[in-house]
Amino acid sequence: MSRFQVVSGKGGTGKTTVAAALALALATEGKRTLLVEVEGRQGIAQLFETESLPYEERKIAVAPGGGEVFALAIDPELALLDYLQMFYKLGGAGRALKKLGAIDFATTIAPGLRDVLLTGKACEAVRRKDKSGRFVYDHVVMDAPPTGRVTRFLNVNDEVAGLAKIGPIHHQAQAVMRVLKSPQTAVHLVTLLEEMPVQETADGIAELRAAGLPVGRIIVNLVRPQLLDDDSLALVRGEGRIARTAVAKSLAGAGLGGARKGGNAERLVDPLLAQAAEYAERHALEHAQRAVLADLGLPLGELPLLAGGMDLAGLYRLAADLRKQDTDPRKQDAV
Structure with missing residues (x-):
């Protein structure tokens, strides 16, 4: 099973909700998952009904069976400070740069650097081990940018090509890509049974495959119950x-x-x-869109539309549904 699970989808499909439910589903039997947010929307905090997440890994939920879900909202500026300290040992000088606005300037004029920092922090969590040599997190789940931007976001090698040919940033980008293009990673796409989200899902899959990024499964969200036989x-x-x-x-x-x-x-x-x-x-429309998704040749999963709306109890219910469908993206789901 892939240790780094990236969740994307067209805006409005509920990708943040699915990412949160997936993190809960994976945190079973005492396992630990890290749920990462990169867009600064604090959507994870709202779903788990907690205060805004700081730039630190914080436990936000306990899954059935005693597993734990941690969350991290990555701040590009603070991530850059981490890398400056890691590679250049700047110490207090790094904090001075932040006060002067140099870090904000750097991430603004070089957007590719921002993506390296965001993906790099998540990949570091994937690789991190404790003193006994065990992985700190069994799984890392990222609530990624929408489908139209996710391939460029993840393909950081192309992004840094004009920034650095050699040096720490170049080597960091290569290390990130070794994780992103390996079996450790799976990119899942969330969609609705509607023409526009389904078409964007198909386009997103084609772009991910063209970039050599591993596609996991398609998750159909907000599925309505069948009322008539x-x-x-x-x-x-x-x-x-x-x-x-x-x-x-x-x-x-x-x-x-x-x-x-x-x-x-x-x-x-x-x-x-x-x-x-x-x-x-x-x-009939939904049936036709299911057929389109089936032709894409990926495992399919479905999550129901919750009549009472989304709350913390609903999130746990969706996590249970994902566990029933099997969270391994390499296996075909029964839809």
Whole structure:
């Protein structure tokens, strides 16, 4: 199983929620996971109903079975200070540079450097070992930038090509790419059963593969339950005759008024059938998008739309769903 799990997706698909649920799912049987945020939105803190995350690794949750989830919101400026101290032993001089604004200047004029710092900090956590030689974290999960930017974000070798041909930054970028392009890493894409997110997912997979980055699985989020069986859908689509009187009687039996002509139940038949037709159209669209995703040749997983909205209990439920589907991206899920 990949130790570094990167989660991306089109904006609005719930990639941060999926990343958080995946971190919980992986922290089973006493394992430790680190959930990393790189966009500065503090989305992880909101999901876990805690205060804003500082630039330090902090335990935010305990998973079933005693596993632990830690979180880190990476600050590019503070990450740069870490690297300056690591490579140049600047000490107090580094803090002085921050006060002068030199660090902000450096990460602004050289955006590629910012990506090296963000990915480098996450990859350092992947490689880190304790004194006994064991990995500090069993898994690191990154809430990455959206699909349209994730390939460029992860392909830091290209980003630093114009910044440094040799030296610490160049060597750091190479070390990062050795992790990102190895079996240790899997990039998962979150989507909805809608045309635009599915198309962006397909484009993102093509870009990742072209860059030699390992693609993991597709996770379909916010999946609605099926309310009508196949026979009912066929009737709604006009493949049979709907007995309006029988529908009215069923409504009356549910306490929605008498079945007599002009009664409450009869007046509800047309709006009900119109709503059923809309549902059938939506169901057909989702079925078509599932077929498109299946043709991409990657494992598929699904997470349900939670009727009560997303809260901490819902996050644990999604984590349980992911565990049931098997969190190894190299195995085919039963959808």
